[in-house]
Amino acid sequence: MGALEASVDRASLFEFALRMGDNTLILGHRVSEWCGHSPVLEEDIALANTALDLIGQTQMWLGLGGEIEGKGRTADSLAYLRDAAAFRNLLLVERPNGDFGQTLMRQFLFDAWHLDMLKALERSADSRVAEIAAKAGREVAYHLERSSDLVIRLGDGTDESHRRMQAALDDLWPYTGEMFLADAVDAAMAEAGIAPDPASLKPHWQAVIGEVMGEATLTVPDSGYSHKGGKRGVHTEHLGYILADLQFLQRAYPGAKW
Amino acid sequence: MSSQWPLWEIFIRGQHGLNHRHVGSLHAPDAEMAIRNARDVYTRRNEGVSIWVVKSADITASSPSDKGPLFEPSNSKVYRHPTFFDIPEEVGHM
Numbered sequence: 195m196g197a198l199e200a201s202v203d204r205a206s207l208f209e210f211a212l213r214m215g216d217n218t219l220i221l222g223h224r225v226s227e228w229c230g231h232s233p234v235l236e237e238d239i240a241l242a243n244t245a246l247d248l249i250g251q252t253q254m255w256l257g258l259g260g261e262i263e264g265k266g267r268t269a270d271s272l273a274y275l276r277d278a279a280a281f282r283n284l285l286l287v288e289r290p291n292g293d294f295g296q297t298l299m300r301q302f303l304f305d306a307w308h309l310d311m312l313k314a315l316e317r318s319a320d321s322r323v324a325e326i327a328a329k330a331g332r333e334v335a336y337h338l339e340r341s342s343d344l345v346i347r348l349g350d351g352t353d354e355s356h357r358r359m360q361a362a363l364d365d366l367w368p369y370t371g372e373m374f375l376a377d378a379v380d381a382a383m384a385e386a387g388i389a390p391d392p393a394s395l396k397p398h399w400q401a402v403i404g405e406v407m408g409e410a411t412l413t414v415p416d417s418g419y420s421h422k423g424g425k426r427g428v429h430t431e432h433l434g435y436i437l438a439d440l441q442f443l444q445r446a447y448p449g450a451k452w
Numbered sequence: 453m454s455s456q457w458p459l460w461e462i463f464i465r466g467q468h469g470l471n472h473r474h475v476g477s478l479h480a481p482d483a484e485m486a487i488r489n490a491r492d493v494y495t496r497r498n499e500g501v502s503i504w505v506v507k508s509a510d511i512t513a514s515s516p517s518d519k520g521p522l523f524e525p526s527n528s529k530v531y532r533h534p535t536f537f538d539i540p541e542e543v544g545h546m
Binding site for chain 2: 234235236239240243336340343347
């Protein structure tokens with residue numbers, strides 16, 4: 195550990211790594227649920243690629259988390275052996291897949307935030323964080339290109355697709371605010387120059403959302419209400435079902451390898 | 453649903469290849485999405501540096517029944533192959 199790493203308390207940095215890794219783990223799992231069920235083969239493969247990218251990023255973030263914690267936990271043990279209350283992902287990423295439009299809308303709202311976050315993290319004072327961000331950023335740039343393109347196509351598509359995309363946006367909107375809310379961990383990260391103040395990402399995110407929704411002929415809800423809790427481990431009932439699916443094998447057969 | 457989307461032929465130029473090679477086909481509503489789909493379907497293992505897409509319907513193909521007239525005449529013209537030259541040792545492998 196260098197001097198920079200030592201200047202921020204280890205518990206906050208661990209918490210931060212979990213937040214990044216749990217977002218990608220839970221969203222990656224959600225997206226992987228489409229595998230074999232997508233409307234067309236090409237989309238099926240594209241979604242599986244996105245899911246795999248996110249799981250790969252999870253390995254890096256949770257791997258870093260385990261290293262920071264220094265208690266011998268690995269990316270695998272953090273992913274498979276924590277209970278719901280120990281997860282730190284945003285509520286947005288645990289939302290059910292719904293129809294294809296809801297899945298794409300969730301992806302777009304997250305991608306737009308994710309890319310800006312990773313760009314900011316590339317300038318992190320912690321070189322390990324900057325390195326992961328640089329690698330993940332290239333993948334996420336493509337995720338955003340793809341999800342924004344599909345949101346525009348479906349929003350500005352048929353009456354049916356427009357209706358579904360607007361319903362998805364209205365449904366997910368109250369879950370977007372949590373991305374920009376800061377707590378003591380975020381303040382410590384910003385103070386140490388490791389991560390940006392979450393609120394600082396909001397103006398550009400809003401501009402991206404506004405531009406894409408404009409092209410998609412969708413109306414951005416003006417409600418400022420936001421559900422929150424995921425970042426401190428207070429989750430919706432959906433996370434428990436995700437973990438039951440995700441963790442079953444390691445829980446039932448501890449240490450199983452294949 | 454996919455039956456309403458046109459079929460596209462996908463050509464990819466590999467890391468070290470000079471030419472785009474035909475790798476397969478897929479469905480997409482337009483050229484832009486055909487490229488994205490090709491990226492996801494055919495370049496998952498770092499296969500390429502460039503993608504071309506062509507609507508399958510835009511390809512004019514020779515007819516299989518013309519195979520004889522088109523290709524067989526060249527069978528009997530061995531002199532079109534440069535097999536009657538002795539290559540000097542020092543030239544090495546050509």
